[in-house]
Amino acid sequence: xxxxxxxxxxxxxxxxESQEDLEEKKRDLRRELxxxxxxxxxxxxxxxxxxxxxxxxxxxxxxxxxxxVH
Amino acid sequence: xxxxxxxxxxxxxxxxLLVSNDDAKIIIAGxxxxxxxxxxxxxxxxxxxxxxxxxxxxxxxxxxxKAIFTGFVSTSIVQSSSLISVIVISFLGAGLISxxxxxxxxxxSNIGTTTTAWIxxxxxVKIKISAYAMPMIIFGVISRFSSxxxxxxxxxVLIGLGFVFLGISYMKDGFDTLKAGLDLSQFAMEGYLGxxxxxxxxxxxxxxxxxxxxxxxxxxxxLATGQxxxxxxxxxxxxxxxxTTVTAIIAALASNxxxxxxxVAHFIFNIITGIIAIAFLYQLADxxxxxxxxxxxxxxxxxxxxxxxxxxxxxxxxLAVSPFTYKLEKFLAGLFKDEKASKLKxxxxxxxxxxxxxxxxxxxxxxxxxxxxxxxxxxxxxxxLHRHKFLGSNKEDINEIVKKSNLDINININxxxxxxxxxLYGEIIKFSALAQDSMDEEGKSRIYEYKLAxxxxxxxxxxxxxxxxxxxxxxxxxNEFIKEEYNKIRINIASILNTINELRDEKxxxxxxxxxxxxxxxxxxLDFLRSAKIDSLIRENKVDKKMATSLINDISFAYDISKNLxxxxxxxLVSSETIRDLGDES
Numbered sequence: 179x180x181x182x183x184x185x186x187x188x189x190x191x192x193x194x195e196s197q198e199d200l201e202e203k204k205r206d207l208r209r210e211l212x213x214x215x216x217x218x219x220x221x222x223x224x225x226x227x228x229x230x231x232x233x234x235x236x237x238x239x240x241x242x243x244x245x246x247v248h
Numbered sequence: 249x250x251x252x253x254x255x256x257x258x259x260x261x262x263x264x265l266l267v268s269n270d271d272a273k274i275i276i277a278g279x280x281x282x283x284x285x286x287x288x289x290x291x292x293x294x295x296x297x298x299x300x301x302x303x304x305x306x307x308x309x310x311x312x313x314k315a316i317f318t319g320f321v322s323t324s325i326v327q328s329s330s331l332i333s334v335i336v337i338s339f340l341g342a343g344l345i346s347x348x349x350x351x352x353x354x355x356x357s358n359i360g361t362t363t364t365a366w367i368x369x370x371x372x373v374k375i376k377i378s379a380y381a382m383p384m385i386i387f388g389v390i391s392r393f394s395s396x397x398x399x400x401x402x403x404x405v406l407i408g409l410g411f412v413f414l415g416i417s418y419m420k421d422g423f424d425t426l427k428a429g430l431d432l433s434q435f436a437m438e439g440y441l442g443x444x445x446x447x448x449x450x451x452x453x454x455x456x457x458x459x460x461x462x463x464x465x466x467x468x469x470x471l472a473t474g475q476x477x478x479x480x481x482x483x484x485x486x487x488x489x490x491x492t493t494v495t496a497i498i499a500a501l502a503s504n505x506x507x508x509x510x511x512v513a514h515f516i517f518n519i520i521t522g523i524i525a526i527a528f529l530y531q532l533a534d535x536x537x538x539x540x541x542x543x544x545x546x547x548x549x550x551x552x553x554x555x556x557x558x559x560x561x562x563x564x565x566x567l568a569v570s571p572f573t574y575k576l577e578k579f580l581a582g583l584f585k586d587e588k589a590s591k592l593k594x595x596x597x598x599x600x601x602x603x604x605x606x607x608x609x610x611x612x613x614x615x616x617x618x619x620x621x622x623x624x625x626x627x628x629x630x631x632x633l634h635r636h637k638f639l640g641s642n643k644e645d646i647n648e649i650v651k652k653s654n655l656d657i658n659i660n661i662n663x664x665x666x667x668x669x670x671x672l673y674g675e676i677i678k679f680s681a682l683a684q685d686s687m688d689e690e691g692k693s694r695i696y697e698y699k700l701a702x703x704x705x706x707x708x709x710x711x712x713x714x715x716x717x718x719x720x721x722x723x724x725x726x727n728e729f730i731k732e733e734y735n736k737i738r739i740n741i742a743s744i745l746n747t748i749n750e751l752r753d754e755k756x757x758x759x760x761x762x763x764x765x766x767x768x769x770x771x772x773x774l775d776f777l778r779s780a781k782i783d784s785l786i787r788e789n790k791v792d793k794k795m796a797t798s799l800i801n802d803i804s805f806a807y808d809i810s811k812n813l814x815x816x817x818x819x820x821l822v823s824s825e826t827i828r829d830l831g832d833e834s
Contacts, residue, residue: 203826207758207826207827207830210758211758214758214759214762232766235766235769235770236762236763236766238769239762239765239766239769239831240762242765243758243761243762243765243830243831246829246830247830
């Protein structure tokens, strides 16, 4: 095995993110997105018609993102 | 003129010494090897630190004590105050840290350089460090085979340390054998004459060698081999500290105003420290004795005591000068005025940061913002709007501003593109290409995205050039329907510029990406509605064929401009790739 390959393997080993870390990241992101959705729902309760339209759009976008990390 | 006379004389003397005296040859070779080692270490740390050093300096200079501590720790670790100076000057230039913070780092860096003396006196002259040098160089060379910059950097650091150790060993051997033939200690001088002579010698040696660390290594090895007496060694150390400022001043002559300010701060600090040390030389020597006995340094261990002296007098200098840092900052800011900021030239592309991955990325990002600001100006003017009138307004206000605006802006987009966009874009691409050589895969992929963002901006300008022609024609038209459609295009572009401007202050990246996604959705919706509207305008004969085709083309240009601006904002404002991926559909 070439020295280059050994270094590449060591580097991959150091940099490789464990599946657990990835899941943890996804969980954090989901939590953040869920919080945002809740905030939008709360705002919609007292918003004007025009504001509701804007918030609906945002809700749609964030829901799409939430599904992406699910 | 000075160089023309001085350099040949210096080279002749050097050649004579090398030919006539074998011991001098070994000592000079030791200095040369030591200096090569320092160069390797500096290069190595640039690659090896992978931006950690820069991050620490950037985040830890918001108050003076913190900045001093950062300067001390970072210089102690990398063993190079010049590397720290380069980073600090570049950060100042890129606006990442304040002048007071930078001065603090330089002060701390002065204490940090004294660790070289500790290393040389603790290991260099006591154990046979050449035995460690060879394995270091061998493993360092092996490490350099790696394509990974971290390992390459580590390899350079190991080679550098190996050469530094080897250099010290050569200096020591040279002095040892020299002593058999010529005892330099017979030239020892005490009293104030001695002080003047040896301080001058220390300063001259540092100016010639261009490294106070190498001079200190030379002084300590000479002291450890008994070639100079202790008090003269202290005076040489003071001289080395003064000499190093001359090196800094010469380097700063060709530098920008930030470089000059820091060099003068360094000069003032070292001169004041030097004056204090000269005035209280004997008291300081007594103080060293007191501390030495407390920390267990033997009274005969002059090499270690010299290292302690070097540290103590630099700490005293910091204590004496640092309370005046803000006054010094004000004085230096007035002494060297900032070069006039130009829209045509890069503001943040600091050459010194090309090989420092994180800092280079930060420079490129800031410069693209600069390019974006220029683009924002030309796009606004191309749609006949003044930025100060619509940026910061809400959608309804923008509608009003667009309706009330008139064609009072004279703009030559081609000229603007050539002068304020093209050259800056070229500089960004050039800097990025050079910087990515020192980056790992992640950095290279980020640089690729930045290049994409710059290209998006340039494409947006090219598209607005086409759109501008018809906006000018149709806003003068008597046909109110076509006028209204072009006003809608203007409102749309202004709203996108406005939203991106607001998002620049937003810290929550999820909020940014979701807002940009909403913009994209709006854009798609508008595109659909507009094509339906054009169909109806044609059917009802409200616009002619020529107007309709122009409008169809221009809507497509407006769509591309908006899309390019949104994508640019997503690259520049969202650093997390995971979050950017959430809004990846376009």
